[in-house]
Amino acid sequence: MSQKPVYLWINNGRVEIRDASHLWGQETGPAQETILKEIGKAIVLGIGPAGENMVSYASVLSELHFAAGRAGMGAVMGSKNLKAIAVKGSSRVAVANREKLIALTRQINKEIKDNTSCGTLTLYGTWNNLTPLQRMGILPTKNFQAGVIEGGERLESEAMVKAILTDRQTCPNCPIFCRRIVKMEKPYELSGIYGGPQYETVAALGSLLLNTDPAVIAKAHELCNRYGLDTMSTGECIAWAMECWERGIDLGRPLPWGDAETILTLIEEIAYHRGVGAILADGVTKAAEKVGQGSEAWALQVKGLEMAMHDPRGKKGMALAYATANRGACHLQTIHEDAMKAGGPYPELGLDTAMSRKQLEGKAYLVKITQDYFGTLGDTLGICKFPMNAWRPYTPTCVAQAVAMVTGWGITLKELLTAGERIFNLCRMFNVREGIRRADDIAPARVGEPLPEGASAGETVSTDDLAKLLDEYYELRGWGKNGVPAPETLVRLGLK
Numbered sequence: 001m002s003q004k005p006v007y008l009w010i011n012n013g014r015v016e017i018r019d020a021s022h023l024w025g026q027e028t029g030p031a032q033e034t035i036l037k038e039i040g041k042a043i044v045l046g047i048g049p050a051g052e053n054m055v056s057y058a059s060v061l062s063e064l065h066f067a068a069g070r071a072g073m074g075a076v077m078g079s080k081n082l083k084a085i086a087v088k089g090s091s092r093v094a095v096a097n098r099e100k101l102i103a104l105t106r107q108i109n110k111e112i113k114d115n116t117s118c119g120t121l122t123l124y125g126t127w128n129n130l131t132p133l134q135r136m137g138i139l140p141t142k143n144f145q146a147g148v149i150e151g152g153e154r155l156e157s158e159a160m161v162k163a164i165l166t167d168r169q170t171c172p173n174c175p176i177f178c179r180r181i182v183k184m185e186k187p188y189e190l191s192g193i194y195g196g197p198q199y200e201t202v203a204a205l206g207s208l209l210l211n212t213d214p215a216v217i218a219k220a221h222e223l224c225n226r227y228g229l230d231t232m233s234t235g236e237c238i239a240w241a242m243e244c245w246e247r248g249i250d251l252g253r254p255l256p257w258g259d260a261e262t263i264l265t266l267i268e269e270i271a272y273h274r275g276v277g278a279i280l281a282d283g284v285t286k287a288a289e290k291v292g293q294g295s296e297a298w299a300l301q302v303k304g305l306e307m308a309m310h311d312p313r314g315k316k317g318m319a320l321a322y323a324t325a326n327r328g329a330c331h332l333q334t335i336h337e338d339a340m341k342a343g344g345p346y347p348e349l350g351l352d353t354a355m356s357r358k359q360l361e362g363k364a365y366l367v368k369i370t371q372d373y374f375g376t377l378g379d380t381l382g383i384c385k386f387p388m389n390a391w392r393p394y395t396p397t398c399v400a401q402a403v404a405m406v407t408g409w410g411i412t413l414k415e416l417l418t419a420g421e422r423i424f425n426l427c428r429m430f431n432v433r434e435g436i437r438r439a440d441d442i443a444p445a446r447v448g449e450p451l452p453e454g455a456s457a458g459e460t461v462s463t464d465d466l467a468k469l470l471d472e473y474y475e476l477r478g479w480g481k482n483g484v485p486a487p488e489t490l491v492r493l494g495l496k
């Protein structure tokens with residue numbers, strides 16, 4: 001840890017630690033602007049006041065609108081007095097078989113342009129989830145008390161485009177252009193430099209809080225990026241507080257559902273540990289511990305990570321995915337079973353038959369294999385999960401081919417999957433060392449309550465349902481009944 005605020009400047013392999021005292025306390029935007037004035041063109045990853053104040057779900061912002069949002073990496077940087085990391089490099093990435101890689105890239109890019117699912121992503125970004133989830137009756141609403149929101153037509157994919165989208169941007173060399181840009185003058189001034197909200201943010205700061213105003217969502221998103229806060233955990237913490245108010249627990253002032261002023265003020269208070277924000281800044285688990293009075297029942301989290309915006313009652317594999325993801329209730333470690341249409345999304349992974357989102361059968365295998373592939377390999381190789389998601393052109397076979405072309409290793413998909421499994425188990429062993437066991441592989445209590453209306457009305461995931469899924473999953477993984485990888489599993493994976 002540094003004694004005083006610093007930022008790290010990595011310039012073509014030369015590393016410098018620079019004073020950041022003048023940046024401490026600044027929001028992410030002004031801090032980035034000052035750094036770029038000092039060093040010239042570079043990519044800057046930085047934290048805002050939330051990271052400095054060690055809010056447990058502080059994010060790290062890259063270029064102000066790519067967020068490493070989940071699990072508090074911004075607080076880790078803040079704890080070390082590290083305000084930012086600026087990077088510039090002009091070397092080429094070494095590639096073993098450049099010609100073949102370029103040919104594969106061209107083929108995938110062409111397929112992306114012809115792919116309907118990718119086309120929807122271009123049009124709507126991940127807002128493409130809004131309309132289907134509302135129709136399936138699992139759009140997170142009022143802290144997951146419901147799955148359908150009244151007035152939800154304002155949050156439908158097309159309505160969101162009309163209401164707030166001003167531009168689409170893309171990542172280097174990606175033909176998809178899924179990134180949202182929102183500029184606005186009224187009712188809020190938004191410059192667009194902080195991007196625009198994607199699906200998780202629209203749900204977390206919108207329907208979850210009974211807020212159907214796209215402009216308020218866009219403003220709340222901008223505030224989270226300015227202060228450096230994870231939008232999902234922020235929304236979940238505010239939803240918990242609003243439910244406290246609904247149920248007669250006074251946290252210091254009225255916190256009515258859907259109230260724009262309350263939402264926007266709470267975001268600032270969280271970043272600065274002020275007012276009600278001081279209760280919420282350590283996350284929903286600690287907030288419920290402090291406040292008690294039964295509020296643990298509506299603190300939606302697993303292993304301390306606030307639940308993402310996908311309701312396991314209407315896609316039951318998500319209950320197991322949340323329970324077993326190494327960092328808690330994360331939605332990015334598995335594919336979601338609404339992708340399990342006829343024909344199967346990944347025949348190469350043994351997922352070659354249709355599967356209903358409401359069934360339990362087959363879900364343990366779905367979660368296990370896609371954790372190894374989609375979650376772990378995707379993260380380890382640094383591949384965007386959108387083109388490698390189900391029914392999109394960057395298939396498991398293509399991923400294996402690309403790795404072989406880049407590295408020059410004669411690696412097969414089977415070997416890559418074993419590598420994914422090895423990494424997943426290594427992360428689990430880290431957690432086991434820290435005391436994690438079966439008792440921590442839970443689903444939030446709320447998913448045991450039936451959804452009240454809509455196309456998933458009456459659906460639940462009971463404790464027995466989860467226990468059954470866990471038994472099957474542990475067996476597939478080669479773990480003991482207590483959730484600890486068996487010695488022979490570790491030996492098989494080369495982790496003796």
Ligand code: SF4
Nearest residue numbers: 171174176178384386
């Ligand atoms: S790389 Fe991924 S996030 Fe970036 S524009 Fe393409 S699909 Fe979207």
